[in-house]
Amino acid sequence: MKQILLTFSFFWVILVFSQELKSPSEFLGYELGTEFTPHYRVEDYYQHVASTRPEQVQLQTYGHTYEGRPLLLAYLSTAANMKNLEQIREEHLKSLEGNSDAEKAIVWLSYNVHGNESVSTEASMQTIYELLTSKSSYLDKTIVIMDPAINPDGRDRYVNWYKQYRNRPNQVDPNSVEHHEGWWSGRSNHYMFDLNRDWAWLTQVESQQRLKKYNQWLPHIHVDFHEQGVNEPYYFAPAAEPYHEVITDFQRDFQETIGKNHARYFDANGWFYFTKEVFDLLYPSYGDTYPTYNGAIGMTYEQGGSGRAGLGIITREGDTLTLQDRIAHHLTTGLSTVEVASKNAGLLNESFVKYYKDRSYKYNSYVLSGNRDQLDALADLLDQHQIKYGAGTGTNISGYNYRQQKNGSSKADASSMVISTDQTKGNLVKVLFEPNAKLSDSLTYDITAWSLPYAYGLETVASERLVSSAAYKKQDTSGNSLDKATYAYVSDWNSMKDARFLASLLQQGIKVRYSQKPFRMEGKSYERGSLIITRADNANQPDFIKRLGDTARQFSKELVAVSTGFVDAGKDFGSSSVELILPPKVAVLGGEPTSTLRFGEIWHFFEQQLEYPLTVLHADYWNRVNLDEYDVLVLPDGRGYKSILDDKLRERLSSWVSQGGNLIVMGNAISALSDTPEFSVKARKMEGDSTGNSVKPYGEGEREYIKNAITGAIFKTKVDPTHPLAYGYGDTYYTLKLGNDRFEYLDGGTVVYMKDETKPIAGFAGSQAQKNRENTLIFGVQEKGRGNVIYLADNPLFRGFWENGKLFFANALFMVN
Structure with missing residues (x-):
């Protein structure tokens, strides 16, 4: 019996030892x-x-990426x-x-x-390990949520690239x-999107799945950990101007509190850092601003290094910056953040309640009307943000009219859709819907205009x-029934929903026509572009009516x-004015020099929004591809096109277009074709600045530069x-302009085109x-021979959120013949 007890005790000791929490270095088998x-x-x-540590840690898979990797929260x-935990969450949300x-x-x-x-x-x-061991006292008054x-x-x-190329x-x-x-x-996700600019627009699955969990908690503090250039010292809060005006004094002050605590540790270690520069709090779709507009202390922390640094690199000062150095800095600010939160838990809770109680706005309701498809698309976005909205009740209203840019009545x-600030997400409503964000400083890190009424037209x-x-x-058209004896079916054309419907029909082999002229029949008027699906065109498809009906219900x-x-x-x-839409075979250029x-x-637009096939041709070999196999070729925005578009290739593109190809050229790619014999687009010369001969102080150089800049204005x-x-x-379009x-x-x-109205209606543009x-x-x-060159100087697909621009791209694919 004694031997049995000793044996049991031995195995019990082994079991306990095997379940001890290991540091990352111990677990991974190499020094972190x-x-x-x-x-x-x-x-x-x-x-x-x-x-x-099951009693202290819960791990949750909250979704998966486009490539199937799990997304985790601890x-x-x-x-x-x-x-x-659940009672703490519910009590916290009562603050709202x-x-x-x-x-x-x-x-x-x-x-x-x-x-x-x-x-x-x-x-x-290392941070989760320290919080569970040496810094466990920070957890007494704190719930920490970590997305690794x-x-x-x-x-x-x-990581895979670095392992392949490192010495x-x-x-x-x-x-x-x-x-x-x-x-x-x-840097980017699967579709090459910048996820740090997608918090508000939610175009990517990572953002969509994360926000569901974020809205279940709405934390007091949110930190987004980043890296910047190799030679830059560490950046932490407080942020730079401009701050959006909805940001409260407490949010500003608490950033300072946290920053000073970080500084205490950095000073003790002799580490360099900077604050209140470069990284502002304006654009709403960042990992610091979006949480801020939902009541948090939202912050970005930036360590020098990024993909350039590898495991170690010599900086311009001659020092060696290692991955271990970088880990130490992010570890320090992460722990310091939790420390400050734990010491100020009462203040954070008190101020969070005030954030959602003490609010006033110039505009208390936004009334939107127009294309119903666009309203429904906007409603889908609002649902994800848990922003409440309703329909109008016939009330007469007066206020600022966005199109007229003056007060009016309606x-x-x-x-119509009514969105009011009298709700939990009131501040976010103001930020996303106000006509023009107030700028305390024109020097910003990102675009300065994004108003959703303009983005959705x-x-x-x-x-x-x-x-x-x-x-x-x-x-909801679930009750839309079709009769196989009907001569034709007609559908409107004015939104991305219509484009998806058309794309689906074409891929099923259903033939569709479109009208190049307005027409009226059987008491109803139809605009240019209206889709016409006839029984005669699809007579050889016995299940035509069923598939058409199923597709109509789907969309x-x-x-x-x-x-x-x-x-x-x-x-x-x-009539020849009612033309058959042939399903185009589309290719897009990738690789250098495209952005x-x-x-x-473009890739995401085709696969996730339009759901239409796309061939990617890489710049390394595209000059050897037989372009005759494609009906449409897209040249994305990018720098350095002239390095690959030599005279011979430019002539080849010109010949392909003349023989019936459609070439879509976007942004800076246009510059490589402008002022050439084969293409008619011409660059416009810039007028000189009348102050060009005056002496300007060196310290004002940055301010002088932005006179010629447009920082994302409408x-x-x-x-x-x-x-x-x-x-x-219609006869007006609101474009988001990003370059000069x-x-x-x-x-x-x-x-x-722009005529003589050159002042932006929202955002900053230099004089x-x-x-x-x-x-x-x-x-x-x-028009060139039997084909066309479509020039898109501004980007109708910008970050996937400028909804009202997307139909231009669909028209370039399906309507321009």
Whole structure:
């Protein structure tokens, strides 16, 4: 019996020892910071932590990336707090209603939103270990939520690339290839989107899945861990101006409190850092601003290094910056953040309640009307943000009219959408819907305009009064029944929903026509671009009616049955003005010199929004591809096109277009074709600055530079709605302008353009930049032989959120023949 007890005790000791929490270095089998850890091993470590400390850690898979990698959240605190985790969450959320007795601080730490800013995931493993061991006292009054890798696809892309190209031992010489990533770096996600600019727009699955969990907690503090240039010292809060005006004094002051605590540790170690520069709090779709607009202390922390640094690199000062150095810095600020939160839990809870109680706005309701498809698309976005909205009740309203840019009156009827600030997400409503964000400083890190009424192309009135509303109902055509004896079915064309419907039909082999002229028949009027699906065109498809009906229901499309092809006004269905849409075979150029972000927007547009096949041709070999196999070729925005578009290749493109190809050229790619014999687009010369001969102080150089800059501003432009590129649009389009390239009107085919209204209606544009906007091309089409060159000087697909621009791109694919 004694021997049995000894044996049991021995195995019990082994079991307990085997379940002891290991440090990252012990678990991984190498000193943390001497290798990059692939995502599956990061997941293994977090599983180890959760299994050895189940009373203190809960690990949750909250979704998966486009490439199938799991997205993880780790919740950690004391055993007592974790036992009551759901009650703590529910009590915390009562703060939104102003009656909470919450006592715990909620801190959310997000790592590796940019995949090649890879130190932060490494630092997260050491951070969770320290919080459970040496810094466990910080957890008494704190719930910590950790996302170890927001962007595991990008992170693994970088880690795998580095393992492939690194020297052994690693080479600190910055000229070595291990410090020079290729065209597709690890920064972005699968579709090359910048996830740190997607918090508000939610175009990517990572963002969509994360926000569901974020809205369940709405933490007091959110930190987004980043890296910047190799030679930069560490950056932490407080942030730079401009701050958006909804940011409270407490949020500003608490950033200072946290920053001073960080500084205490950095000073003790002799580490360099800076604050209040570069990284502002304005653009709403960052990992610091979006949480801030939801009541948090939202902050970005930036460590020098990024994908350039590898495991170690010599800086311009001659010092060697190692991955272990970078881990130490992010570890320090992460722990310091939790420390400050734990010491100020009461203050954070008290101030969080005030954030949601003490609010006042100039505009209390936004009334939007117009294209119902666009309203429904906006409703889908609002649902994800848990922003409430309703339908108008016939109330007469007065307020600021966005299109007229002055006060006016309107009616909030049942076809309009009403969004009021009198709700939990009131501050976010103001930020996303206000006509023009107030700028305390024109020097910003990102775009300065994003107002959703312009992005969705909707008529909007901002009212100073609360406008009553009823339940808003999205369109539903589930009861739309079709008769196989019907002559034809007609559908409108004015939104991305229509484009998706068309794309689906074409891929099923269903033949579709479109009208180049307005027409009227059987008591109803139809605009240019209207889709016409005839029984005769699809006579050889026995299941045509079923598939058409199923597709219409899938996209909530109303189809109008017509009994004849004889119209009352316009062109009959047999006219040459009613043309068959041939399904185009589309290719896009990738690789240098295209921009990965701009390429990714096109890739995502085809696969995730339009759901239409796309062939990617890489710049390394595209000059050997037989372009005759493709109907459409897209050249994304990018720098350096002239390096690949030599005279011979340019002539080849010209010949391909003349023989019937459609070439879509975007942004800076246009510059490589401008002022050449083969293409008619011409760059517009910039007018000189009248102050050019004056002496300017050196210290004002940056201010002088921005006189010629446009930092993401919204401009009102004119549209020729009779052109196929503009089918579905009216005579006005609001464009988001990001650069300063300018092109002359085309001799024929100028479709969207700026005339003499050159002042932005929202956002910042320098005084000299405004002067150079007169008489410039936005979108246009050059007819060339049997084909066309479509010039898109501005980006209608920018970050996937400029909804009202997307139909231009669809028109370029399907309507321009």
